[in-house]
Amino acid sequence: MFGLIGHLTSLEHAQSVAKELGYPEYADQGLEFWCMAPPQIVDSITVTSITGQTIYGKYVESCFLPEMLASQRIKAATRKILNAMAHAQKNGINITALGGFSSIIFENFNLQKITQIRNLTLDLQRFTTGNTHTAYIICRQVEQAAAQLGIELSKATVAICGATGDIGSAVCRWLDVHTEVAELLLVARNQERLGELQAELGRGKILGLETALPMADIVVWVASMPKGVEIDPDALKHPCLMIDGGYPKNLATQIQHPEVHILNGGIVEHCLDIDWRIMQIVNMSIPSRQLFACFAESMLLEFEQWYTNFSWGRNQITVENMEKIGQVSVKHGFSPLLLPSG
Amino acid sequence: MPQLQATPEIDFQSETYQDAYSRIDGIVIEGEQEAHDNYIQLTALLPDYKDELVRLSKMEARHKKGFEACGRNLKVVPDMVFANRFFADLHGNFQKAAAENKIATCLVIQALIIECFAIAAYNIYIPVADDFARKITEGVVKDEYSHLNFGEVWLQAHFEEVKAEVEAANRENLPIVWRMLNEVETDAHVLGMDKDALVEDFMIQYGEALANIGFSTRDIMRMSVYGLTGA
Numbered sequence: 230m231f232g233l234i235g236h237l238t239s240l241e242h243a244q245s246v247a248k249e250l251g252y253p254e255y256a257d258q259g260l261e262f263w264c265m266a267p268p269q270i271v272d273s274i275t276v277t278s279i280t281g282q283t284i285y286g287k288y289v290e291s292c293f294l295p296e297m298l299a300s301q302r303i304k305a306a307t308r309k310i311l312n313a314m315a316h317a318q319k320n321g322i323n324i325t326a327l328g329g330f331s332s333i334i335f336e337n338f339n340l341q342k343i344t345q346i347r348n349l350t351l352d353l354q355r356f357t358t359g360n361t362h363t364a365y366i367i368c369r370q371v372e373q374a375a376a377q378l379g380i381e382l383s384k385a386t387v388a389i390c391g392a393t394g395d396i397g398s399a400v401c402r403w404l405d406v407h408t409e410v411a412e413l414l415l416v417a418r419n420q421e422r423l424g425e426l427q428a429e430l431g432r433g434k435i436l437g438l439e440t441a442l443p444m445a446d447i448v449v450w451v452a453s454m455p456k457g458v459e460i461d462p463d464a465l466k467h468p469c470l471m472i473d474g475g476y477p478k479n480l481a482t483q484i485q486h487p488e489v490h491i492l493n494g495g496i497v498e499h500c501l502d503i504d505w506r507i508m509q510i511v512n513m514s515i516p517s518r519q520l521f522a523c524f525a526e527s528m529l530l531e532f533e534q535w536y537t538n539f540s541w542g543r544n545q546i547t548v549e550n551m552e553k554i555g556q557v558s559v560k561h562g563f564s565p566l567l568l569p570s571g
Numbered sequence: 572m573p574q575l576q577a578t579p580e581i582d583f584q585s586e587t588y589q590d591a592y593s594r595i596d597g598i599v600i601e602g603e604q605e606a607h608d609n610y611i612q613l614t615a616l617l618p619d620y621k622d623e624l625v626r627l628s629k630m631e632a633r634h635k636k637g638f639e640a641c642g643r644n645l646k647v648v649p650d651m652v653f654a655n656r657f658f659a660d661l662h663g664n665f666q667k668a669a670a671e672n673k674i675a676t677c678l679v680i681q682a683l684i685i686e687c688f689a690i691a692a693y694n695i696y697i698p699v700a701d702d703f704a705r706k707i708t709e710g711v712v713k714d715e716y717s718h719l720n721f722g723e724v725w726l727q728a729h730f731e732e733v734k735a736e737v738e739a740a741n742r743e744n745l746p747i748v749w750r751m752l753n754e755v756e757t758d759a760h761v762l763g764m765d766k767d768a769l770v771e772d773f774m775i776q777y778g779e780a781l782a783n784i785g786f787s788t789r790d791i792m793r794m795s796v797y798g799l800t801g802a
Contacts (some may be wrong), residue, residue: 252789254796262800265770267778269788305767312775319779347694347772348716 231286231315231531232325233274234310235507236293238477241515243294244509247508252380264305266292268313268318275504276528282529286343288507289313295330295477303338310334315346318355323536325356326527329476332358336395336543357530358445359523361540362558363495365551366522367474369565371400371447372408374492377568380446383409388445391452392440393422396474396495398559399546405430406548407525408417414441415453449494450475492568495522519566529557535570583701588655596642597654602689603635605658606718609665609681616674616678630714633774640687644703657754660747661685662728666792668740675726679740682722683780684748690715691772692764696702699763719776723783728765730785737784738794746798748773770799 239245240260255266272288284476290489291313297306301558310331317325327335334340335359344351392398392415406412415434417423423435442448443464451474460483465471467488473480474494481491498518508516523540530539539554540546582588610628614621642649661680668676693712697705726733749770756766774795781791 252792254793254800258800261767261798264767265774265799267771267774267791267795269778271788304765308768308771311622312771318777347690348713 230322231274231284231527232320232322233286233291233328233507233527234268234289234291234296234313234317234325234331235328235524236291236309236330236512238295238329240294240296243551260294260296260300263292263294264297264302264322268292268309269314272505272507276499278532278560279500280532280560281538282532282561284528286528286531287317287318287320288505289320289322289325291331293330293334296336298330302314302483306330306334307338307340311340311343311346311351314351314356315349317347319419322532323355324524324527325390326359327356328359328521329524332360332523333476335476352538353541356536356541357523357526358395358540359521359526360395361399361546361550362497362526362529362554363522364396364403364472364546365397365558366497366565367400367449367451367472367494367553368403368407370472370494370557370567371404371449371470373565374472374490374568375447375471377570379496380468380470380488382411384402384530385446386412386414386444387447387449388414388416388436389449389451390416390441391450391475392433393417393419393426393544394451394539395543395546397428397449397451398544398550399432399548400451400474401433401547403551405432406542408501410546414445416441426459445469448472451494451541460484464492479496493566494521497522497525497558497563498564498566500564501527522563525563526554527557529554529561529563533557533562581699583645587761589645591758592642592645592647594651594653594758595755596638596647597649597651598657599638599689599692600602600635600642600649601651601658602685603631603638605662605665606681606685606689607631607635609677609685612665613674613677613681616669616672616677620721620725627718630718631767632709634714637711639647641701641704641707642795645701657751661744664744664747673736673740674727675736675738678722678726679737680744682718683726683777684744686715686719686722687776687780688773690719690749690776691769692759694772695761695764695768715768719780723780725783734785741794742797745794749799 237246244256255440268289268291270287274286274288277283290311293309293451294305330400387410389397389401392401401413404413415423415426415435416434416438425437427433448471462484469489471480471489471491473491478493484491495518502517510521513519607628610624614624665677665680690712693708697708701707778795779789781794
């Protein structure tokens with residue numbers, strides 16, 4: 230059995246979902262209540278591969294909300310993630326993906342130090358960030374959506390915003406090895422890490438966001454921040470492909486320009502309907518088929534019975550592992566979300 | 572991404588800490604005493620389980636001694652007058668249920684609510700306890716899981732016949748727990764224990780117990796937050 234640990238995007242969203250699902254006790258509550266609420270398994274999932282194999286999973290709602298970070302309720306935020314992980318393990322789930330902010334919080338607050346949750350020792354082998362599959366899917370989106378727009382990678386400049394992150398650095402490695410991309414622009418806050426990444430790749434220009442964006446034919450946005458940044462679409466190249474692989478996804482709402490094409494990054498489509506309710510709740514446009522690639526990673530690990538934390542730690546994603554997860558992604562019928570045709 | 576602020580060092584010898592500790596330690600000692608008495612009283616209602624209940628009551632008596640030692644170690648006199656008053660409502664409800672032969676209600680009060688609360692409080696306390704109290708509490712918490720289990724097993728075996736009674740006992744007693752928690756929120760905070768963490772841990776423990784007994788996720792979500800708002 231596979232598991233997904235997820236959360237809702239805001240307090241308002243949480244209230245409306247609780248109401249919709251028929252939990253009035255949760256629907257009228259403020260942030261204080263969500264800081265106290267325990268994790269719950271709220272959905273059962275059945276997925277069938279194009280190979281015909283069927284697997285089962287559970288969705289664990291952690292009750293984390295991004296407002297907890299914004300209002301410095303850090304202890305509550307970290308507790309939500311650890312308790313959700315303990316809940317998944319107690320319920321016998323073999324491999325669970327940490328979705329949304331879950332893996333970011335785990336990594337950022339060094340939660341690997343805390344393995345004893347009440348009377349349970351967390352077995353970290355049972356969890357994956359899903360970042361290898363997410364990075365793979367974003368790379369495939371770069372390749373395929375560029376082709377859709379007639380952007381030739383061999384002549385293209387690609388800016389990676391959030392380049393030193395777990396997903397960002399993996400995307401850089403793949404684009405370097407697997408594509409003819411003319412130029413890589415590396416954008417991130419930490420100069421030391423940028424220098425290390427540049428040395429590892431043996432290429433790439435380190436630039437600030439304002440300088441990099443107007444030069445890029447393709448922008449891969451993989452920075453995660455509770456609040457977005459202001460981007461002026463007139464200052465971008467036209468056409469420009471922007472892949473919004475950050476969390477939460479907010480580029481499409483703020484940039485509207487006919488020559489700037491925004492694609493939700495790290496999203497996959499499955500070739501068959503998935504029996505679940507939860508993607509409706511996170512506002513996917515085709516909820517029965519579209520999902521976060523990190524969630525799909527736990528499904529792939531379950532299909533292949535690779536019960537191990539395939540993606541873990543920071544900046545350890547190799548091109549080989551991206552190829553490996555990519556092969557089984559195709560094998561079981563997942564494909565990257567692309568731009569609408571026509 | 573915001574950063575985690577370092578937890579301030581706790582001064583176990585400070586007047587503020589010791590003052591708060593006198594009430595919290597009192598509650599814990601009284602809680603263990605209540606538990607001891609309740610398990611003894613249950614032997615009359617559940618004579619088939621007498622040996623098991625006596626064993627559990629002895630465990631509680633041992634825990635009580637442990638927490639008395641924790642107080643002496645910090646040179647704190649537990650405030651037993653406060654503690655007695657603190658438990659009065661739950662005590663009264665248990666006595667009333669016992670007099671009416673309501674076994675399920677008694678088990679909900681003692682073996683679920685009080686035990687879950689104790690486990691939650693001890694789990695939250697362990698990381699912020701002084702070295703002496705930490706060792707004692709770690710030992711106690713292991714035992715408490717077995718008490719929880721006793722209530723769960725009995726209620727699970729009689730689930731269909733007692734379901735409505737369990738729900739009624741939940742409605743009647745959970746709001747009392749929230750009120751009790753509010754009464755000691757400030758003292759618990761002085762000891763380094765946050766209310767939201769306590770409530771969350773309680774709901775996890777209590778939710779798991781309800782699930783083991785046979786309630787659905789939907790029932791659990793409804794029951795475990797009963798009366799929390801407005802508390």
